[in-house]
Amino acid sequence: MAKQPAQLTRRTTAALLGSGLAMPALHAQTNILRFGLTPVFLDSDLALLRDLEAYLSGALGLPVQMVKRRTYQEVLALLLSRQIDAAWICGYPLVQHRNQIAALSVPLHRGRPLYQSYLIADAATSIGSLDDMRGHSHAFSDPDSNSGFLVTRWMLAERGTRPERWFSSSFFALGHRNVIRAVGTGLAASGSVDGYVWEVMAERETELTAQTRVVARSAWHGFPPICCLMEQRDAPLSQSLARALEGMKATPSGARILATLQLEGFIPADLALYEGIARMSDAVRRAG
């Protein structure tokens, strides 16, 4: 395949994606955009992936390949190793690699490029605070997720403790939706989850979020941005991608995608949005 990259059609790429196969040799091509995704946003929505791929492909005038991985770490590795051109990642990896990664665009949710982390509890329990969660099991989303790990990790660090000491057991569900499910089914007594995801699911899968209860909301943090390598920030492809995202709300297909994601659009990213995350990251690092 590496010898005939030009023959890789969008349909073929979509089919390969649909089948879950990765294309490790595609980084050698230049006339295709590889876009990395993580469970930072709604999981398992293949139709949304297909629509987003179609929109970007049309807007950029070249094939776009969505590359989905289970963990932030995997997507980040792909980005840092140039196997993908851009990725929608969390603010936490961004601040951890702020010298290598640049934020291109950031979504607007409810009019602002901000979101919160939620601490949720099993609705069948009486847990009402982080203190109540002590001695119970807890579900995190991803070790590189701001809302799904860092915020809670930081809150515990502020208490001078760590998750493994605070909770009886904890695990990573690798996806905010999975955290909500784990807590809703009783697999974990509580969980750390992206507030944006919980709110969207509260409208779409009410029966699932109804089994959970929001116990605490964090301060507002910068919404997960679309990033590229720092050195690629000013490259034509990266700039085209940023324009395509920011122009999304102006096209019917883009507007449909935004409506599905319950976002209002994209704006150019400002690193200042992520200062709060950076502070927490530093604090946690210092706490050890």
Add this chain to the structure above:
Amino acid sequence: MITRPTGWSLALRVPLMVGGLVVVVAFVFSLGVLQRLEQDQRLHLAQLAATYLDGMATAVQPALLQRDIWEAFAALDRARMHYEGPRAVSTAVLLADGRVLAAADPRAWPSGVTLPADVAERAARAAAGEPILDPQRARATLARDLFEGGIPIGRIVAELDIAPLLKARAKMRQTLILASAALTLLFAGAGFLLVRVFLRPVETLRRHVLASAATGGLMPPLPPEAFAHVGNEFNALFQALNRTASAVAEREDIAARLAEEERFAQLGRLASSMAHEVNNALGGMMTAVDTIATHGSDPAIRAASLGFLQRGLADIANVVRANLASYKGEAGAGPLRATDLDDLRHFVRHEMERRGIRLEWSNTLPAELAVDRTLVRQIVLNLLLNATAVSSAGGTVSMHAGEKEGLIRIEIADAGPGLPADAAAMLEAPQATPPRDGGLGLWTASRLAARLGGALQPMPAAQGTIIALLVPSPRPYADVG
């Protein structure tokens, strides 16, 4: 009144037996099908369980190795979503120490705790063999131990809802029982009716034979309506039966006519004998009358002639009385008296004298016996005439009659050449057809003896033939009733 089954007619018993046999066969068949169904379901469930556990093992093994609660849960959840077999009520992945890593329903089996003791016990047994079925709870417990490099790392436990299987089995059982019962009734009923139809000729035959036996007469031919709706075999049988009945009736008719003819022949011979006796006496009496007419003045001659006349008239009276005694009535007209037998001497005397044969007569019978006198006289007279016919001149024919211990025994001996073999055979089978070449008198006597309930029996004899008439002797008529 309820009769015992052994008293039921064949036309009822055989169809009932056929019906019963069908019921038994259907029952055994249904039992076999149900057992096979249960075996198949067990096998099916075991195969489903193996397939289910194969898929589960592949899915949860990595999570178990990493002790990844979410991945184990997600694998169980995916299995629950995608498995198309019996519904999994509870599934869990256990660590090697028996604690739950993750369960599909964490509220029932939370992570980090051990399973309830009863579930753990069933799981241990299931892991060692086949699924453990609990029909009461409609649950099947499956389990499989997982290993990595030969080291046990945990166990998959699942409890399946087998209510649909049990329901299907119950439904199948119900359907089978209903179908079997319906088919059994159908086949048993059809078999009953068919066999009844097939055996209807037997029932017809049975009723016909019993009816004719009840009348005591000959069996009449089957009526034409008996042949309606009868198969070829029974048609041929009925026709053969009717031919036999006709032949028997014809034979009886012939026998009766022959007996009548023989009686007339006897009558002719007796008439001739009587005429001869009377004529003999009349000759002497005419001479005596002439003597009286000529020498009637001589008292001595007159007295001698009158005495002669008197004896002659007595002889004639004896002959006439004997004939009257023999033929004034039909069979069964009265009891047998000793004198009835003695009268027979007058019938044969002339023939014996003509042939120069001597008669020995010994009659010790009681005064009166409750035996048909006419039949006895006919038998004895036949035997005496036969004995006279086969004896040569100068020979002796003897008659000895007596009664002892309820048996009348009358022996007739002759000085002939002995009893021919065919005549001896005829005595043994008195109901056989009459002989074609003579011997009709002996055949008639033999049949008459049978009618008396007795028999003619050839006796060993140094010379000639001795035939004994043996007749049971009941009480005298005077004592009856």
